[in-house]
Amino acid sequence: MATSELSARSAGPDAVDDVRDLHDEVVALARDLPGxxxxxxxxxxxxxxxxxxxxxxxxxxxxxxxxxxxxxxxPVAAGPAETExxxxxxxLVGTFYTAPSPGADPFVRVGDEVEPGQxxxxxxAMKLMNPIVVDEAGVVADVLVGDAESxxxxxVLLVLRPAGxxx
Amino acid sequence: xxxxxxxxxRGEIAVRVARxxxxxxxxxxxxxxxxxxxxxxxxxxxxxxxxxxxxxRRSYLHVPNIVEAALRAGADAVHPGYGFLSEDPxxxxxxxxxxxxxxxxxxxxxxxxxxxxxxxxxxxxxGLPLLPGVVEPVRTAEEGRAIADEIGYPVIVKAAAGxxxxxxxxxxxxxxxxxxxxxTRAVARAVFRDPTVYVERFLSGARHVExxxxxxxxxxxxxxxxxxxxxxxxxxxxxEEGPAGHLTPEQRTELGRLAVHGALSVGYTGAGTMEFLVDxxxxxxxxxxxARIQVEHPVTELLTGVDLVREQILVAAGRRLQxxxxxxxxxxxxxxxxxxxxxPTRGFAPAPGRLEVLxxxxxxxxxxxxxxxxxxxxxxxxxxxxGKLVVWAPDRDQAIRRMDRALAEMRxxxxxxxxxxxxxRALLRDPDVxxxxxxxxxxDRCLPAVLARAASLDAAAPGLPASRGGLQLVPTPTAxxxxxxxxxxxxxxPPRPSLSTT
Numbered sequence: 001m002a003t004s005e006l007s008a009r010s011a012g013p014d015a016v017d018d019v020r021d022l023h024d025e026v027v028a029l030a031r032d033l034p035g036x037x038x039x040x041x042x043x044x045x046x047x048x049x050x051x052x053x054x055x056x057x058x059x060x061x062x063x064x065x066x067x068x069x070x071x072x073x074x075p076v077a078a079g080p081a082e083t084e085x086x087x088x089x090x091x092l093v094g095t096f097y098t099a100p101s102p103g104a105d106p107f108v109r110v111g112d113e114v115e116p117g118q119x120x121x122x123x124x125a126m127k128l129m130n131p132i133v134v135d136e137a138g139v140v141a142d143v144l145v146g147d148a149e150s151x152x153x154x155x156v157l158l159v160l161r162p163a164g165x166x167x
Numbered sequence: 168x169x170x171x172x173x174x175x176x177r178g179e180i181a182v183r184v185a186r187x188x189x190x191x192x193x194x195x196x197x198x199x200x201x202x203x204x205x206x207x208x209x210x211x212x213x214x215x216x217x218x219x220x221x222x223x224r225r226s227y228l229h230v231p232n233i234v235e236a237a238l239r240a241g242a243d244a245v246h247p248g249y250g251f252l253s254e255d256p257x258x259x260x261x262x263x264x265x266x267x268x269x270x271x272x273x274x275x276x277x278x279x280x281x282x283x284x285x286x287x288x289x290x291x292x293x294g295l296p297l298l299p300g301v302v303e304p305v306r307t308a309e310e311g312r313a314i315a316d317e318i319g320y321p322v323i324v325k326a327a328a329g330x331x332x333x334x335x336x337x338x339x340x341x342x343x344x345x346x347x348x349x350x351t352r353a354v355a356r357a358v359f360r361d362p363t364v365y366v367e368r369f370l371s372g373a374r375h376v377e378x379x380x381x382x383x384x385x386x387x388x389x390x391x392x393x394x395x396x397x398x399x400x401x402x403x404x405x406x407e408e409g410p411a412g413h414l415t416p417e418q419r420t421e422l423g424r425l426a427v428h429g430a431l432s433v434g435y436t437g438a439g440t441m442e443f444l445v446d447x448x449x450x451x452x453x454x455x456x457x458a459r460i461q462v463e464h465p466v467t468e469l470l471t472g473v474d475l476v477r478e479q480i481l482v483a484a485g486r487r488l489q490x491x492x493x494x495x496x497x498x499x500x501x502x503x504x505x506x507x508x509x510x511p512t513r514g515f516a517p518a519p520g521r522l523e524v525l526x527x528x529x530x531x532x533x534x535x536x537x538x539x540x541x542x543x544x545x546x547x548x549x550x551x552x553x554g555k556l557v558v559w560a561p562d563r564d565q566a567i568r569r570m571d572r573a574l575a576e577m578r579x580x581x582x583x584x585x586x587x588x589x590x591x592r593a594l595l596r597d598p599d600v601x602x603x604x605x606x607x608x609x610x611d612r613c614l615p616a617v618l619a620r621a622a623s624l625d626a627a628a629p630g631l632p633a634s635r636g637g638l639q640l641v642p643t644p645t646a647x648x649x650x651x652x653x654x655x656x657x658x659x660x661p662p663r664p665s666l667s668t669t
Contacts, residue, residue, distance in 0.1 A: 093218055093235040126231040150239040152217040153232060154201065 085141050087156040088134055094125030096157060098147040106147075112140045113163055121145075121157060137163050169193055169244040169268060169484045173237040174208065175258075176248030177227060178538035179554055180460070181208040184246045187476040196240040198233055200226035202546045207538050214240050221548040227251045230258050237267055244268035244483065246476075250550065253459040254281050254330075270483040272436050272458050279433060280456045284327040284365045287453070293432035295425055295453040298444065300367025308348045311366050315344055318368050324348055326355035327363040334358060335402060337369050372606045373444040375399065376411045376451065378426035379467045380439050381478055383488040388431045390423030391473055392497040394466050397607045398594060400515060405587065405610065406594060407463040408502045409470050411445070412563055412603050418449045427492075429453065438464070438479040444607075462505070462555065465536060469501040469559040500563040502570045506577070507551040510585035512618060519545035522553075524580035528573035532559040535577075545584065553579065553586060563603065567595050571631050593621035596631070 090096065098106040098121055108120045114134050121132040138160030145157050172188050173196040174181045185195045185208050197212035202221040209215040216236035219226030226232070228251055237245055245262050247253035247270065256274040263269060271277065280286045288302040299318040304327060305311045315322045315338065324347050326334030334355045336347040348364070356362040374397045382388035393414070398406040410419065426441035438460050443451040464475045473490065482488065510518045525541040537554030539545065545553060556573055560566035571592055579586050594617055599605045610617070 093216060093232040093239065095239070125235045128231075152236070153219045153226075154217055 085159045085161040086136065086138060088120060088132060088158045088160065090123055090132070090151040090153060090155045090157055092123060092125050092130060093152050094123040094130070094150070096145045096147070096149050096151045097122040097124065098143065098145075108140045108143070108158070110140050110143060114138055114140060114160065123151060123157075132157060134160065136160070139163050169480060171196060171213075171240070171242045172244040172246055172270075172480070173198065173233070173240065173242040173267075174212075174246050174248065175227070175233050175252055176246070176250070177203050177206065177208065177549065178552065179536045180248040180462075180538075181206075182211065182538045183536055184248060184476055185211045187474060187480060190474075191477060191480060193244075193480070196237065196242045198227075198236050200548075202544075202548060206543070207540055216240055221546060223251065223548065230255075230261060233258075234261055234265055234267070237262075238265060242267065244270060244480075246270040246480065247459065249459050249462060254457075256281065268483055270437065270480055272439065273434065276434050276436075277458045280435075280439075280458045282327050282363075283325060283329065283455050284363065286456055287365070289433050290429050290453045290456075293429050295429050296451060298368045298370060298452040301365055303365070304363040305348075305366050308345045311348050311364075312341065312344050314366050315341065318366075321369040321371065322366050323369040324351040324364050324366055326351060326359055326361070327365055328359035328361040329355060330359075333402075334364075370444050370446055370452070371608065373446050374411065374413060375404075375442065375607050376414070376422065376445045377440045377442040377457075377461075378423055379461075379464065379475070380426050380430045380435070380441060381473075381475070381482065381488065381490075382427075382430055382436050382439070383482045384436045384485055385487050386431065387488045388427040388435070389488060389490055389492045389495055390427045391467050391471050391475070391495050393419060393422060394463055396463065397605055398600070398610055399607055400610050400614070404463065404505065406502065406504050406591060407466050408500065408563070408566070409466045410497055410500070412500075414445070414449055418451075422451050425451070425453075430456070437482055438475050462552070463503050465534060465555060465557040466501045466503045467497075469532070469534070469557060470497040470499065471495055472498075499559055499561045500566040501557060501559045502566045503555050503557040504570060504574065504591040505587065506553045506556055506579070506591075507587045508545045508553045508579075508584055509551045509587055511587055511590045511614075511621065512585075515587075517547060517551045518583055518585035519547045519551065520581045520583040521545075522579060522581045522584065524578050526576070526578035527554070528556060528576035530573065530576070532569065533573045534558070556591075567601065568631050571595050575630060589621040589624050590617065592624050593617045596620060596624075 100107065108114060114120060115137050116135050117133055119131045119133055123130045123132060140158055141161040142159040144159065145151055151157065171194040174184045175198060177199065181197065188195045195212040197208045197215040198218045199206060199209050199215055200219055200221050201217070203209065204217065216239065218232040218236055219229050230252065245267050247258070252258040253271065254277060256278040259269045259271055259274040259277055263274070279289060284302060284304050287297060291297050291302055301314050305314060311324065320341065321337055321339045324336045324338060329335060334351060336351045338344050338347045351364050352362045355364055374395060376393050376395055378393045379391040380388055381391060392409060393411050394407050394409040395411040396404045396407040422443065429441055430439055440457040440461050442454040442457065444454055445451045460476060460479060468475055473495065508517060508519050509515045521544045522539055522541055525539060527535045527537070534557045535554055536557070539553060556577065558566055558569040558573055560569050574588050574592050577588055579588065594600050597617060599609060
C-alpha cells in the first residue's frame with residue numbers, strides 16, 4: 001500500500017460541473033494508474049486524492065510511490081553561508097526519509113552522482129509519501145537532514161555540486 | 168487540557184492568541200510564510216514552522232502543511248484566529264481527525280452557520296426575528312422578483328456563502344431586480360464558488376449591532392454585551408464601539424438573551440458573534456452568525472474585563488464556563504478604530520510598505536493590538552490591517568476624546584504607506600457620529616465630506632475642542648454642542664434618508 005496525490009484540478013463554473021469534472025478526472029486517474037487499485041479516496045476540501053494500491057506480491061511498498069510534480073529544487077539563495085552548489089529544498093512540511101523503508105539503503109549518499117529525475121529522499125506529510133526529485137545532474141555534496149527528522153517548507157535537505165567539478 | 172497550541176494565523180490576531188497562551192502557561196507554536204519569517208509572533212513563539220511561500224493559498228490556507236506542522240511540533244491544539252481557515256469546516260474536521268483540539272465550534276455547526284441561508288432558517292426555527300424575506304435559496308430571477316414584490320422594495324440580494332462585505336446588492340426598483348440578481352450570482356460564483364443567493368427586505372437607516380456570546384461544551388452560554396459596528400465602508404467595518412447607546416437597557420438584555428438562545432439552539436461552542444440589524448425603533452433582526460473570534464473582540468474585553476481569547480481556549484479544552492450571566496457587567500464605553508494600511512483618498516487602495524516609523528499610542532485605557540513593529544514591512548499578500556486602536560472611558564464622550572488623543576499620538580511613516588488614522592479623527596468629529604445617530608450607510612453616503620475633513624486635519628491636527636456641559640452617555644441628538652471650529656469649510660453631507668427615530 002502506498003499513497004500519492006493529484007495536482008489541483010481547475011475549478012469548474014458551477015458546483016455541478018465541479019462534481020462532473022472531478023468524476024471524469026478520477027475515472028481517468030483510475031485508468032492511468034499502474035497496478036491493481038484497492039481504494040481511491042477523493043477529498044474536495046483541499047482537493048487531495050489518495051490512492052491505495054492492492055498489495056501485489058511482487059511489488060515492494062515503497063516502489064509504488066508515484067513521483068509528484070510539486071517537488072522543485074530551488075537554486076540556493078545568494079546567502080553568505082552557502083556560496084556553492086544547488087540546494088534541494090523541501091516543498092512541504094513533513095518528515096524527511098533518506099531511505100525507501102526503515103533499514104534499507106539510503107536513496108543517496110554524499111559523493112553519489114545523481115541524474116535529473118532521480119529520487120533523493122521522501123517527505124511524508126498527511127500520510128502521503130512525496131518523493132524528492134532532483135531536476136538537474138550533480139554530485140551530492142551534503143545531506144543536511146537526518147532520517148525521520150521533521151522538515152519545514154523551503155528547508156534545505158541536501159546540497160548538490162556540479163558533476164565533474166573539483167572535490 | 169491544552170499544553171501546546173499552534174496558531175494557524177498571522178499578524179495581530181496571532182500575537183493576541185500567543186499572549187493569551189503565555190498567560191495560560193500554554194506553549195506556542197507559530198506558523199509563518201516566507202515573508203513573515205521575522206514577524207512578531209515568530210519572535211514570541213516557543214517554536215516556529217515555515218509553512219509556505221507568501222501567497223496565502225500555499226501557506227496560511229494550505230491545510231496539509233499546517234496540520235503537519237502541528238503534529239511535528241507536538242501541538243495538541245490549533246487556534247485558527249479569524250479569516251484564513253477559521254471558518255473552514257474541513258480544516259476543523261481534519262484537526263479533529265488528527266487528534267488536535269480545534270479552538271472553535273464543532274465542524275457541523277460551523278458549516279451550518281457558514282451558509283447564510285441555512286443559518287437564517289435555523290435561527291428562524293429558534294424563534295429569532297428575521298427581516299421579511301426567504302430562508303431558502305432563490306434559484307431564478309422570476310422567483311426572486313415574485314418574492315421581492317411580496318416583501319416590498321427595497322430588497323437586498325445576498326450570497327449565501329458571502330462574507331467580508333462582498334456578494335450583496337441592494338435593489339430599489341423592480342426593473343433593476345433581474346440585473347442585480349444575475350450580477351450577485353456571478354460574483355458569488357466567482358468569489359465564493361457558490362452561486363446560491365437569497366432575498367430579504369433591505370432596511371435603510373439601520374444600525375449594525377452584534378452580540379458577543381460564549382458557550383461551553385456542556386450546554387452553558389452567556390452573552391457579553393453588544394457592539395455597534397455601524398461605521399462601515401461597503402459593508403467593511405472601520406470603527407466599532409460598545410455599548411449600543413441607542414438601545415434601552417431592556418432592549419439590550421433581550422438582544423443578549425436571543426443571541427445566547429440562538430447559539431445554544433444549534434449546539435454552538437466557543438466564542439461567537441450574532442449579528443443583527445436594528446431599526447429606528449430598536450427592533451432587531453438576525454443577519455448572520457460569525458463562528459470565530461472577531462477582529463473587534465477587544466471592545467467587549469474592555470467593557471467586561473473578560474479575556475475572550477483565554478475563555479475561548481479554556482472552553483475548547485473542555486472546561487465549563489466559570490462565568491455566569493450575572494457576572495458579566497459591561498461598564499463605560501469602548502471604541503475600536505481599525506488602523507489599515509490603506510489610502511482612503513484612493514478608494515481605500517492597499518498602501519503597504521516598510522514601516523520606517525511606527526509610534527504606537529499609549530496612556531490610560533489605551534490599547535493597541537498589532538503584529539507589526541517599527542522596521543517591519545506590511546506585505547501586499549495579506550489584509551491591510553496594521554493594528555487596532557482601542558480605548559475605554561467611563562462614558563462615550565470621554566471615549567471619543569481619548570480615542571482622538573490616542574490617534575493624534577500615533578505615527579506611521581514609510582515610503583508609500585498610508586493609513587486610516589486621519590479618517591478616524593475626522594469621523595470622531597462628525598456631528599452625526601458624535602451624536603450617535605449615524606446608520607450603516609452613513610460612511611458610504613458621507614465619505615467625501617469625511618475625507619475633506621480628514622484632509623484639513625492632516626497637518627498639525629489639534630485635539631478636540633473643550634467639552635461643553637456635563638458628560639452624558641448618549642448626547643442629546645437635537646444639536647451639536649461643539650463649536651464648529653474643526654468642521655470649517657466642509658462639504659455638507661447629504662441628509663440621511665427619512666427614518667422613524669422613535
